[in-house]
Amino acid sequence: MRRPTLEEVATAAGVSKMTASRALRGARDVSKDNILKVREAAERIGYVGNQLALSLSAQHTNLIGVVVPTMSNVVFPEVLSGISAVLEGTGMQAVFGLSEYDATKEREIIRNMLSWRPAAMIVTGLDQPDDTTRLLRQAGVPIVQVMDLDGEPVDFSVGLSHTAAGEEMAGALIASGRQRFGYVGSGLGRDLRAAKRKAGFEAGLARTGLRFLAEETAPELSSLGLGKRLTQALLEREPEIDCLYYSNDDMAAGGAFACMELGIAVPSRILIAGFNGLDIAQALPFSIATSYSPRRQMGETAARLALQAMTDDRKTLERVVAFTPRISLAGE
Amino acid sequence: MRRPTLEEVATAAGVSKMTASRALRGARDVSKDNILKVREAAERIGYVGNQLALSLSAQHTNLIGVVVPTMSNVVFPEVLSGISAVLEGTGMQAVFGLSEYDATKEREIIRNMLSWRPAAMIVTGLDQPDDTTRLLRQAGVPIVQVMDLDGEPVDFSVGLSHTAAGEEMAGALIASGRQRFGYVGSGLGRDLRAAKRKAGFEAGLARTGLRFLAEETAPELSSLGLGKRLTQALLEREPEIDCLYYSNDDMAAGGAFACMELGIAVPSRILIAGFNGLDIAQALPFSIATSYSPRRQMGETAARLALQAMTDDRKTLERVVAFTPRISLAGE
DNA sequence: TCCGGTATCGATACCGGTATCGGTAACGTA
DNA sequence: TACGTTACCGATACCGGTATCGATACCGGA
Numbered sequence: 001m002r003r004p005t006l007e008e009v010a011t012a013a014g015v016s017k018m019t020a021s022r023a024l025r026g027a028r029d030v031s032k033d034n035i036l037k038v039r040e041a042a043e044r045i046g047y048v049g050n051q052l053a054l055s056l057s058a059q060h061t062n063l064i065g066v067v068v069p070t071m072s073n074v075v076f077p078e079v080l081s082g083i084s085a086v087l088e089g090t091g092m093q094a095v096f097g098l099s100e101y102d103a104t105k106e107r108e109i110i111r112n113m114l115s116w117r118p119a120a121m122i123v124t125g126l127d128q129p130d131d132t133t134r135l136l137r138q139a140g141v142p143i144v145q146v147m148d149l150d151g152e153p154v155d156f157s158v159g160l161s162h163t164a165a166g167e168e169m170a171g172a173l174i175a176s177g178r179q180r181f182g183y184v185g186s187g188l189g190r191d192l193r194a195a196k197r198k199a200g201f202e203a204g205l206a207r208t209g210l211r212f213l214a215e216e217t218a219p220e221l222s223s224l225g226l227g228k229r230l231t232q233a234l235l236e237r238e239p240e241i242d243c244l245y246y247s248n249d250d251m252a253a254g255g256a257f258a259c260m261e262l263g264i265a266v267p268s269r270i271l272i273a274g275f276n277g278l279d280i281a282q283a284l285p286f287s288i289a290t291s292y293s294p295r296r297q298m299g300e301t302a303a304r305l306a307l308q309a310m311t312d313d314r315k316t317l318e319r320v321v322a323f324t325p326r327i328s329l330a331g332e
Numbered sequence: 333m334r335r336p337t338l339e340e341v342a343t344a345a346g347v348s349k350m351t352a353s354r355a356l357r358g359a360r361d362v363s364k365d366n367i368l369k370v371r372e373a374a375e376r377i378g379y380v381g382n383q384l385a386l387s388l389s390a391q392h393t394n395l396i397g398v399v400v401p402t403m404s405n406v407v408f409p410e411v412l413s414g415i416s417a418v419l420e421g422t423g424m425q426a427v428f429g430l431s432e433y434d435a436t437k438e439r440e441i442i443r444n445m446l447s448w449r450p451a452a453m454i455v456t457g458l459d460q461p462d463d464t465t466r467l468l469r470q471a472g473v474p475i476v477q478v479m480d481l482d483g484e485p486v487d488f489s490v491g492l493s494h495t496a497a498g499e500e501m502a503g504a505l506i507a508s509g510r511q512r513f514g515y516v517g518s519g520l521g522r523d524l525r526a527a528k529r530k531a532g533f534e535a536g537l538a539r540t541g542l543r544f545l546a547e548e549t550a551p552e553l554s555s556l557g558l559g560k561r562l563t564q565a566l567l568e569r570e571p572e573i574d575c576l577y578y579s580n581d582d583m584a585a586g587g588a589f590a591c592m593e594l595g596i597a598v599p600s601r602i603l604i605a606g607f608n609g610l611d612i613a614q615a616l617p618f619s620i621a622t623s624y625s626p627r628r629q630m631g632e633t634a635a636r637l638a639l640q641a642m643t644d645d646r647k648t649l650e651r652v653v654a655f656t657p658r659i660s661l662a663g664e
Numbered sequence: 665t666c667c668g669g670t671a672t673c674g675a676t677a678c679c680g681g682t683a684t685c686g687g688t689a690a691c692g693t694a
Numbered sequence: 695t696a697c698g699t700t701a702c703c704g705a706t707a708c709c710g711g712t713a714t715c716g717a718t719a720c721c722g723g724a
Contacts, residue, residue, distance in 0.1 A: 671718100673717080676716100683706105685704105686706105691700085693697085693699100
């Protein structure tokens, strides 16, 4: 049971394939009579056009390839959401792929996507290995690298500097009087942006001669549960801490829960600082510090940039779109 | 600057297109010498195969279309994650689409995807309008409907009964001694599964002659912040409530935060019940009730089923894969 | 020397659309 | 009547791969 082809629609309508094609596309040079006949025939036999043939013939697709590392951190679904919203109604279609923070897997996904001849690609981060970068460069379509700024983009980058974000958070926390810092992290080594924030934070501490008095990290990806466990472990080892920096808000919220269970006042006794500005950081009944990252907006901007680069002259577009995360210490 | 074609690789290697094709695919009937020459040429000029031509020729693709309503509820990213994991290494590629809980948008996405001739489709829920169902049925490929069971699947359904889940939660809460119930919901009218849970819960209450004493709902999608606001509003109107049922765990956790701020003991004074069994329901420093839904597992099962139905005889496969959510009142 | 088998290669057709271009019919006008 | 214009239609080529099948070269054995 094969799907009906345009040829079959044409036969059913008693016209040629070419006339049927024109009729369905609303092209000119078709009589009203035939338009009706073809539409009716197509409807009747349930014809659905074949993008494979169309795209092969037209030498381009309406596909935009999007690669993100994971879905288990809400920021990426939000980026996808922003991309999807901008593409809505443009006739473009996003194709998603998950790299699981694995460079090899990422390259295979990108190669796979490129074999579909997408009109543009949006990938996460700037830290791809050289062979992946070459692949992207040779694709001959606009490449937008999203989420990060610390590095050199293939074509365009849309994001924020995680190094700077970490450093500024450190500065703000020191300015607020904190002195004994600890770090709780997850998935370092894989999550390069979290690692950049940590490095930036440490640089910020170093400016006033400070450093982390304790660290607790795990290779797993971030989660509330992990943040809670690692925080408990860290506070047991080093109870004198007065400020904890986390790899992100999920971990930080978990840490906040740990403090609640231990009866530790937040933020008076221990200040908890994360990254992202998730919903949870605001809804919590007490304040935790965070940097608001405009995830959805970055997705939207990346998609818009990709669309522009497809049509406009690429040279006239800004190569780098920088966002600055707003730091909040007070939970608002 | 067009991408190089197989023809160009062949010319560069000094062989015919056909030999080049065979060499790159590792097919037989090519000399070792030519294999090397073609591989080298392809590598040198950065050849990437063209899936459009391949799939058009082969009359099938390696695409699996996946449609979910939103990314702003973590359960869907998790389903996607499960699908993606199962497809990993099978050569199949997932293509995602977001319907935003809009039936018209959903139909357009499905039509769009079908025009790419996917090898299977995975869509959310069983409540598509008739024209969408017809579209799916006529596609001639395996259709897996995921997340829900209350309805008749086109081919296969993988999920749980939300009606039953609501009803059972009501029973469990009544059995635990609660009597004055309230409901806090979001996105009803759009989120049909949340509506089913509510209806089931009400049926469960009705069995012992009970009903919701107060409801607070909003058309927006669920979020922690919304759950918090609606809970505050509801408790102001109806402070005598001793149990609140929520459309899901996001909302419930928001409600829990609202109670904390109001100094209301949870669960002793008010029991809070959600749905999904999210991470947050466990990490919270006090217990909230929830039904654990195996989101990732449903995604995995749906993907596996799609793969099987593509190869095996469809008739031998179970049409319905049912999961039963485990209810937890105690936060574990 | 001749023959069958094996290894290797390439010409051709085809997948299902659309661009292109030439053809036909109808009509108005000189 | 002859001709140009307009409206409409369809045959053909092409996009970039692979399946198929026939061709060629080489080898060993009779």
